[in-house]
Amino acid sequence: MRGCSESPASILGVPPISSLEEEARRLLGCDPAHGWPHILRVASWAKRILEAERLTADLMVLYVSILLHDAGRSSGGSHHAVESARIARSLLPAHGLQGILGEVEHAVLAHSYSLGVRAETVEAKVLSDADKLDALGAVGIARVFHTGCQLGRGFEDSVSHFYDKILRLPTLMHYPYSRRKAAELAARVEEFLGWWRSETGGNT
Numbered sequence: 001m002r003g004c005s006e007s008p009a010s011i012l013g014v015p016p017i018s019s020l021e022e023e024a025r026r027l028l029g030c031d032p033a034h035g036w037p038h039i040l041r042v043a044s045w046a047k048r049i050l051e052a053e054r055l056t057a058d059l060m061v062l063y064v065s066i067l068l069h070d071a072g073r074s075s076g077g078s079h080h081a082v083e084s085a086r087i088a089r090s091l092l093p094a095h096g097l098q099g100i101l102g103e104v105e106h107a108v109l110a111h112s113y114s115l116g117v118r119a120e121t122v123e124a125k126v127l128s129d130a131d132k133l134d135a136l137g138a139v140g141i142a143r144v145f146h147t148g149c150q151l152g153r154g155f156e157d158s159v160s161h162f163y164d165k166i167l168r169l170p171t172l173m174h175y176p177y178s179r180r181k182a183a184e185l186a187a188r189v190e191e192f193l194g195w196w197r198s199e200t201g202g203n204t
């Protein structure tokens with residue numbers, strides 16, 4: 001199982017920036033749904049998208065964007081992607097990464113389902129697709145119930161979340177590979193929801 005010590009840099013094949021990873025790990029924590037394990041899964045999806053679509057991307061931009069895209073979740077205040085972009089602006093210059101700040105900021109803002117920033121770069125599109133693929137399938141089901149529990153939501157609200165958001169994600173993919181995988185993973189969610197309905201008679 002992936003631990004909190006593994007690096008997304010090794011998944012993407014870039015040299016790790018240990019000090020930035022430490023900051024990101026501290027901000028994200030090891031929460032399996034949105035913390036460091038999510039970062040590792042997103043990096044893994046991003047790698048698969050890059051390979052399947054034979055994309056040329058700036059891997060350092062992608063790596064840093066993946067690292068920080070959810071770093072603002074614990075900040076409270078405004079939208080988490082806006083907070084994550086603010087964190088990127090505050091951290092990157094000190095790590096000698098001022099030159100990629102604009103691209104990182106765009107990718108971080110564009111990954112959000114609800115913020116409405118359209119992904120314009122390869123890196124932003126890959127991050128957005130990879131992040132959404134991690135919300136589908138068996139992992140997505142585990143994440144919804146885990147997060148629901150953290151938020152004090154009942155099963156009924158968690159099940160509604162699949163219909164309100166999760167099953168809409170396949171329409172937001174940018175690449176054919178992502179669309180194919182999203183359809184495959186959404187079918188697993190549909191199957192699960194079928195089991196759920198048959199066991200509960202629609203009453204959760």
Ligand SMILES: [Fe+2]
Pocket residue numbers: 069070080081111112
């Ligand atoms: Fe996010």
Ligand SMILES: [Fe+2]
Pocket residue numbers: 038042069070131
């Ligand atoms: Fe995310």
